[in-house]
Amino acid sequence: MKRKPIYVEIDMKTDMDKLWSLTQTPELHQQWDLRFSEIHYLPKVDAETQRFLYKTRIGFGLEVTGAGATKTVVHPKSGHRISVLRFGSDQRNSLIREGSGYWKYADGGQGILKFSTRYDYKTRFGMLGAWFDRLLFRPLFGVATAWSFDVLRLWAEKDIPPLVSIRNALIHALSVFMLVILWCYEGVVPKLLFPEAGELDLLRQSGWAEGVEGMVLVLLGIAEIGVGLLTLLFHKSRWWYRLVMLLLVILMLGALITEPQLMKAPFNPLTLSGSMIALCFTASLSAVDLPSAYRCVRRPASTDGPGLRSERI
Template sequence: MTNKPIYVERIISTDMDTLWYYTQTPDVHQQWDLRFTEIEYLPKHKESDLQRFLYRTNIGFGVSIAGEGETSGVQEKDGSRTSVLRFASDQWISLIREGAGFWKYVPMTQGVRFFTRYDYRTRFGVIGKLLDLLLFRPLMGWATAWSFDALRLWIEKGIHPRISLLRSLTDLVCTLVLCMIWIYQGVFPKILYPETGELAILQGTLLFQGYESLALITMGILEVIFGLLFLIMGLNRRKIMYIWNIGLLILLGMSGVLQPELYVAPFNPVTLNFGMIALSVVGLLSLPDLPRASNCLRRPNRSRMEEEA
């Protein structure tokens, strides 16, 4: 079983020296790269071009994975640069045993084409390879791509990666909470337990007379679908979902005029809708200039490779 190497590419509007500084200075590198918590260069031998380094990654609950590696940089005749590295970890909890890869910097009219390709060997035999294939490698690829785009925003627009991370987490929380609320409201009060009040509310509107149960189930299914759309839609369409959510909640709130007593009931729709609208507004405010892994190229451009060859 052989897994494909990880490849990520992004064009960054900057000059070569600036990008080299942001990616080759340890205390700067660790600020934008999700894969590392700390990077430390070791004293360099004068007779060697290799730079040895230590790295550490916190994985939560006070546990961290540490390793070491070595890197060297080369400047090509065409003005491009290459940074080659090898890395390894002796910790038994580290899925990665050892690996190698490179960073390539190619000057272009619109900036610098910055791309990486790396691969590694895993521990734990077949189980480790399966875990890598199904979970770890996709996560590493996503983290690399997200980090490259966060680096771009830092260099091009001055948005620090820490701010980008907080805004991404804000969008994630808003998305997950809204998804959960819509699915919960669709499944439990409408589909599974309509007798707890939802059916009586619908009957009180005098709509769908004789078909209230069917209408309620249909509404529940539509709410579940709408909730799932928050997870299915990518960031490019997240703005549309937030706007639709606000519009639907306003319409649902206005429909309460058919039963004004709902406005003063405990846990009434007004407070729920207001909270969900507020989450949508917060989500909308977090969207501009949000780092996206999808902004990066995840496979080599064959036509460009043929031109360079």
């Protein structure tokens, strides 16, 4: 089965020495690269080749270990650098048997560096492993590489440590996820599935839609589902969160004015809207400097890096 190599490229406003240090120092590399949990350099046996050990924790107490070797090629005229490498694992539970690739550091002009990688690998477990790799593992591995490159960009450009970027992304993702779930739940369950549980009576008491309460409630439910889905679409927009917070305040006041007795309930419009407003505030604050795999180029302009074919480890 023909394999498609993974390619990722990103532009960074940084200098070569800083980027080289962040990517070639094991203690720094393992902080931003999701593919590796630990990297250890071994004592050099020659001046050109650097051998290393790596470990990747995949969860549930499972981990994959492997070894590799890297070699640097410098082009004095252009200032480009290429780090070629080979890697592999002898573990039987490792999908990756062996692979190779490169990192390329190129001067893009005007203080921009183009940092790119292209790598490929062979898999275990026969056709089953090949299909699993093609359909799931390789696409996810490519996205993880691209996302890691943007984490590196934030570190190189803005001095935002990877731990801060990763934590910020997790907080943002959780806040957005909960907002989407709550909006969709409020639209589906009390309005579309079980309107007689209280929402229909509340609308009748308001007198705002006399005679067509059922239809209005359905439209409100669809609208709330729409707000939830749009929150997923505009999750990086601070203006969207301001609009949603205003909408939550209006819905909360409308319910409490119509039925003040709702304040006595353990779960009332104030507690629900207040919690959702807090989630909006958290999502809005965490939407700044979020790493994103979409900032990376995933198709190479050429099929190979200069000098890659001639260099061997």
